[in-house]
Amino acid sequence: MKSAIVLLSGGLDSATVLAMARRDGWQCRALSIDYGQRHRAELDAAKRVAAALGAVEHRLVALDLTVFGGSALTDRSIDVPSQASTGIPVTYVPARNTIFLALALAYAEVSGSQAIFIGVNAIDYSGYPDCRPEFLAAFAKVANLGTKRAVEGERVTIEAPIVGMTKADIVRRGTGLGVDFSLTVSCYNSDAAGRACGRCDACRFRRQGFAEAGVADPTRYQG
Amino acid sequence: MKSAIVLLSGGLDSATVLAMARRDGWQCRALSIDYGQRHRAELDAAKRVAAALGAVEHRLVALDLTVFGGSALTDRSIDVPSQASTGIPVTYVPARNTIFLALALAYAEVSGSQAIFIGVNAIDYSGYPDCRPEFLAAFAKVANLGTKRAVEGERVTIEAPIVGMTKADIVRRGTGLGVDFSLTVSCYNSDAAGRACGRCDACRFRRQGFAEAGVADPTRYQG
Numbered sequence: 001m002k003s004a005i006v007l008l009s010g011g012l013d014s015a016t017v018l019a020m021a022r023r024d025g026w027q028c029r030a031l032s033i034d035y036g037q038r039h040r041a042e043l044d045a046a047k048r049v050a051a052a053l054g055a056v057e058h059r060l061v062a063l064d065l066t067v068f069g070g071s072a073l074t075d076r077s078i079d080v081p082s083q084a085s086t087g088i089p090v091t092y093v094p095a096r097n098t099i100f101l102a103l104a105l106a107y108a109e110v111s112g113s114q115a116i117f118i119g120v121n122a123i124d125y126s127g128y129p130d131c132r133p134e135f136l137a138a139f140a141k142v143a144n145l146g147t148k149r150a151v152e153g154e155r156v157t158i159e160a161p162i163v164g165m166t167k168a169d170i171v172r173r174g175t176g177l178g179v180d181f182s183l184t185v186s187c188y189n190s191d192a193a194g195r196a197c198g199r200c201d202a203c204r205f206r207r208q209g210f211a212e213a214g215v216a217d218p219t220r221y222q223g
Numbered sequence: 224m225k226s227a228i229v230l231l232s233g234g235l236d237s238a239t240v241l242a243m244a245r246r247d248g249w250q251c252r253a254l255s256i257d258y259g260q261r262h263r264a265e266l267d268a269a270k271r272v273a274a275a276l277g278a279v280e281h282r283l284v285a286l287d288l289t290v291f292g293g294s295a296l297t298d299r300s301i302d303v304p305s306q307a308s309t310g311i312p313v314t315y316v317p318a319r320n321t322i323f324l325a326l327a328l329a330y331a332e333v334s335g336s337q338a339i340f341i342g343v344n345a346i347d348y349s350g351y352p353d354c355r356p357e358f359l360a361a362f363a364k365v366a367n368l369g370t371k372r373a374v375e376g377e378r379v380t381i382e383a384p385i386v387g388m389t390k391a392d393i394v395r396r397g398t399g400l401g402v403d404f405s406l407t408v409s410c411y412n413s414d415a416a417g418r419a420c421g422r423c424d425a426c427r428f429r430r431q432g433f434a435e436a437g438v439a440d441p442t443r444y445q446g
Contacts, residue, residue: 063286070333088371095329098369102325106318110293130369138364145361146321146353148311 004115010045014119016174030055036066041194045185082199097130167209182218227338233268237342239397253278259289264417268408305422320353390432405441
């Protein structure tokens, strides 16, 4: 059976990616990273999503990126903006997707997986450099050179099935595949119970996605 | 002043690389990774080496790779071989250098560094896939696509100055630059005091390197 690693954040995008991979017949191993992110409720969400969507395994790796900081998500002294900003947002975490893909590559190697699925999106988050197709293509070359399995001629592909979708597309696709979005947490400022602030970038894109898709928004908001 | 990240394991190779980078005028920030490795004395060694060779900063990142295992260095149920083996050794850690370079890239981004130095070597350790020049070249492409600084046109290079040297060459070069190799720990089976087993691959290559270079071996051995 074909086997894949799915990077699972606990948000709406990666939940949809996991559902898409499952629908396409992949046996999925979910990987979440506890990197010291401000929005810790997403890790609980990832656990619920992995179970609900039939991942055969779910591993959580602890990696303290607050050592580097440089982002509103890993440095508590930088506020998450409550209004839209121009350019690369302060919620960008330095080299995050390179790090996450590298960890997924290790997991793919030990599990003998043929693919790594990642829920990056170049439309709504075009400000993030490590969500672009050319970045993913470059990482695929690294993945096919830097492991023992690569030397043995086994290939691994980097799959980003929602990279070109709008948030509304993703909501529609996930809904069609039976994803329970009430399990997911996207907010950068969620409280301990996983309730969303409704004001950060992640909340705004998510809310707009549900509205444009004509799907009822199951998000629990604070206050 | 030009600024670099130097991946520092605490061993002989990366200590020499740090000395080479310093000699070439780089302001160096050392990065060590506590990945759950069996040979933990190398982390203490890294701290001593960073201080002795004038790194302006030394950061230690905790990342639990025992979650994946798959290597004699991260899975205590797999023994470190005490004799030479053929092919890729069981001390290979899945995707380790991809992960380490990704973390160094994050550090390079937040510190505004122009280079990442890594002490990989394709001669003595030709069995490790992620020590090959083509792997490093592929990672450089990722590094120059996947960060905010890359989008802003700032380049980062991957420097592997000892990739083509024999262990004896490295010993000679380090000695010439005044590296105190008694501070370093290479052994995969070192005890808590940092004394080497004398039998693992790392010990054998190291001992042979000193012998071939005609340099007195300052390594403290067990028993």
